[in-house]
Amino acid sequence: MKHNFHASCVAVEDMEDFWLVGFADEQYDTREHLTLQRSYEDDEQDVRLGMNTCYVERDGQGQSCYGGIERFELHRDRVKVRFDDAGGERWG
Numbered sequence: 001m002k003h004n005f006h007a008s009c010v011a012v013e014d015m016e017d018f019w020l021v022g023f024a025d026e027q028y029d030t031r032e033h034l035t036l037q038r039s040y041e042d043d044e045q046d047v048r049l050g051m052n053t054c055y056v057e058r059d060g061q062g063q064s065c066y067g068g069i070e071r072f073e074l075h076r077d078r079v080k081v082r083f084d085d086a087g088g089e090r091w092g
Contacts, residue, residue, distance in 0.1 A: 005032040007079075023079060034058055034081070056087070 007023035009030075017039055024033040035057040042052035053067040068087020073080040 007034075032059055034079075056081075 005025055007025060009022075009024045009027040011020070011022045011024075013020045013022075015037075018037050019040075020035065020037050022033060022035045024030045037055040037057075038053075039046070046052040051066050054069060055064065055066050056068060057064040065087060068083050069081060070084040070087070071080075071082040
């Protein structure tokens with residue numbers, strides 16, 4: 001399945017404990033977004049729960065998971081994300 005949206009707003013923020021990278025259709029009143037988060041350090045609980053990887057969220061926490069990304073391509077004018085089998089099942 002392929003899903004496209006035009007991101008007119010891109011943000012990269014150092015949130016003290018993790019990096020946040022977000023793509024959104026609008027800066028305010030966002031309808032569509034893709035957010036990626038990755039902590040600087042993982043503790044034992046993160047490893048045990050499988051949270052020692054990138055957290056990905058699409059349009060809300062109802063569509064989110066840890067990991068699942070097979071390939072991430074950052075181009076000048078677009079981003080392409082390919083999910084692995086587990087991520088693909090999660091995202092439909």
